[in-house]
Amino acid sequence: MEVFEIWPAALFLACGVLGLVVGSLLNVIAFRVPIMMELAWRRQCKEIDEHPFTPPPHAEGSTFNLWWPPSACPSCGERITARHNIPVLSFLWLKGRCTHCGTAVSMRYPFVEAFAAIAGLVVAWVFGPSWQTVAALAFTWMLVALALIDIDHKLLPDSLTLPLMWGGLLLALISVDGVPLFTSLRDSVFGAAAGYLILWTVYHAFKLVTGREGMGYGDFKLLAALGAWLGWQLLPLVIMLSAVAGSVVGIALIAFGRRSRRSAIPFGPYLAAAGWIALLWGTELMDLYSQLVR
Known part of the structure; x- marks a missing residue:
């Protein structure tokens, strides 16, 4: 260094x-x-x-x-x-x-x-x-691989999402000069649990109301991995960014006749992009939002 x-x-x-x-x-x-x-x-x-x-x-x-x-x-x-x-x-x-x-x-x-x-x-x-750069590079390139696979196959493999989640949890054990690289172990564990349960709840609520599956279990695991890396505090930002981006792209595809209303659209790329943005600029974006809503 x-x-x-x-x-x-x-x-x-x-x-x-x-x-x-x-x-x-x-x-x-x-x-x-x-x-x-x-x-x-x-x-x-x-x-x-x-x-x-x-x-x-x-x-x-x-x-x-x-x-x-x-x-x-x-x-x-x-x-x-x-x-x-x-x-x-x-x-x-x-x-x-x-x-x-x-x-x-x-x-x-x-x-x-x-x-x-x-x-x-x-x-x-x-x-x-810094060591943050080393970890963030691995995080970034893993998200790219997951996004590509989800675009092609509407699939987020456990062989990638689970190591990403465990990597985030283990990384939370490491600190430099007493400061965690990204988030504390406590916040990492809560982030992983909350990330999985949030989308799990949305999935079952949607299925109960419509009788259809709105997303796959790979999305739960990817958000759990993001929670492990970012901590639970940045999960609202990830969900908001990915939902907005997914909605805009989905509406555009339907409007231009590229998809129907019932066509499955992979959500993983939007989660990956939102998670990457949150890792790099999440704190700044949350502070900006807090200032705007005052």
């Missing part, structure tokens, strides 16, 4: 470069975790075989996880060499196409890589050379 205090530019450079690299890994997580889960379900439940599922070519081997096989083209299964797997630059160099089959590569890959880098820079700018 002393090096970054002496040369602040080094912190931004390190976080930016690390963000590019992690952004590439986030694309792998968002793409592979749902496939890994689907493959596990298929092995455990033979009756699901009546529903068609076609994994990408490189997922058909006996081992498919985050580390193996190496990155490959989802269309033809050809392995992507190291020089063709440089974040953002390789996409530009190859003009967004697979070198083997010529299939266009989704713009999402370089976008996520660049976004992860920019988010890393913002975290470094807010927290500076």
